[in-house]
Amino acid sequence: MKVTAFNQIHKDLGAKMVPFAGFEMPVQYKGVNHEHxxxxxxxxxxxxSHMGQFFAKxxxxxxLLQYIGTNDVSKVSIGQAQYTCMPNEKGGIIDDLIIYKISNDEWMLVVNASNIDKDWDWINKQNKWNVxxxxxxxxxxxxxxxxxxxIEAMQSLTDVNxxxxxxxxxxxxxxxGIENVIxxxxxxxxxxGFEIYFKNEAAQxxxxxxxxxxxxxxxxxxxLASRDTLRLEKGYCLYGNDISDETSPLEAGLGWITKLDTDFVARDIIAKQKEEGVTRKLIGFKMVEKGIPRQDYKIVDEYENTLGVVTSGTMSxxxxEGIGLGYVNIDFAKIGTxxxxxxxxxxxxAEVVKTPFV
Known part of the structure; x- marks a missing residue:
């Protein structure tokens, strides 16, 4: 199992360590609700630090970035980041990622830990521009x-406002005191708040x-447990739960990062989906009766017909109260259902509600 440069620090602090995406990671210290x-x-x-960083120059x-991602990179200025996703040939999602424009000819791509090798192979395969x-x-x-x-807590560490x-x-x-920190x-x-990227040697x-x-x-x-409850309250998708190689950006509610006036992998498939409409959709729901929804629990109607499945769930x-995300047949995706x-x-x-929950 891989470890981050902070591994020993977590252990010294008494963190509960678990395997996650091929890394040994801290799942909690004093408790999920407390940390939340x-x-x-x-x-x-x-x-x-388990997340992946690729540099493209x-x-x-x-x-290349326009072709592999659904969002419009031409709209990003130097010093700006953009959320996007990479579709496969069938219009499913290989990964969701954030891309950072460092200069006109250099970008950083931050990908999910579990997808580092898969993403790296895919991007290299699409690289017909000698990037x-x-x-x-x-x-x-x-x-x-x-x-x-x-912001207030960290301001003393940098001259940047x-x-x-x-x-x-x-x-x-x-x-x-560390140079070249992103x-x-x-x-x-x-x-x-913010995220800071730097070399491993500076970790301690x-x-x-x-x-x-x-x-x-x-x-x-x-x-990581409180990171999960925090993102879920905001309705943010987690790769491997709410989005995957089998879900399209439109089904996942990611139409806002899918710019069909650009040319990208499987654009025609996704454009056709938009025209015809999707048959299932990722919804947010709140428990009306007492209960905690969990991943893979079935979602049914009053006659016990299967509508879909819970992809993420927790006690907020x-x-x-119990909240969750899940895919359901489009007829049951309306708010208030x-x-x-x-x-x-x-x-x-439970009831279908608008996200974010908080």
Whole structure:
């Protein structure tokens, strides 16, 4: 199993470690709900160094990125990031990712940990523009410093005015005495903050300085379990749960990052889908009756006909009620529709609601 540069730090802090996407990762420290609220109300730090980082360079780099992704890269300016997804030949999703425009001929692509090898092979296979590709996933570390107090807590570590970095923009600067850190106003929690990318060698020093700077603001380390409950409250898709090689961007509610006036892999298939309409859709739902929905639970109607399946579910720490995402037959995707989640042979009433939940 792979480890991140922070592995020993997590163990020394008493984190519960679990295998995740081929890495040994901290799932929690003091508890999921505690860490969840730390991020919603203050500031928490996540080690997400298991994510992959590819660098793409060359005069035709944008042609490659336009072709492999559904979003329109021509709209991105230097210092800006963009959320996109890569479709396969059938219109399913190979991965969702964030791309960062460093200069006119250099971009960074941040991909999901479980898909690093698959994505790398796919991008290389599509590279008919001789773009220079480099996989730096094993050389880079990534901390997500998230929460409403993140900017204030970290400001002492850099000369860059953190409050002036717009959402989905980034700066490359000195941070905590470490040069060339990518400071990005992005994150997977919906509570503000940013993500910082740097070389593995700086990990120990970076961790110590981040924790020291955040001490007066109540900073705490957080694990992957609270990262999951935080993203789910915001209705963010998780690859492998809510999106996969078998789901199309339109079914997954990702039409907003699917620009059909650009040319990309399987564009015609997805355009046809848009024209004809999809037969199933990813919905958000809240439990009306008591129960906690979990991945792979069946979604049924009042006559026990199968409508679909839960892809993500939890007890929301903020709402104190069961929430989830799942695919259902399009006829049952309308907001306000009553559905049932099969929890241990019992059909438990839920309702289709608009996301985000929080």
């Amino acid at each position: 609220m730390i991020v919603r109300e203050g500031v928490g730090v996540f080690d997400v 060359g005069p035709e780099v944008e042609s 220079q590709l480099e996989n730096r996933s094993d050389q880079m570390s990534l901390l997500a410093i998230q929460g409403p107090k993140a 953190l409050s002036e970095i717009p959402f989905y923009h980034f700066e490359i600067a000195t941070f905590a 400071i990005s106003a992005t994150g997977y929690t919906g509570s503000g 020093s970076m961790w110590e300085k981040v924790m020291e700077a955040g001490k007066d603001f109540g900073i705490e380390p957080c694990g 720490p903020m709402l104190k 009553s559905i049932y989640i099969q929890i241990r042979d019992k059909n438990v009433l």
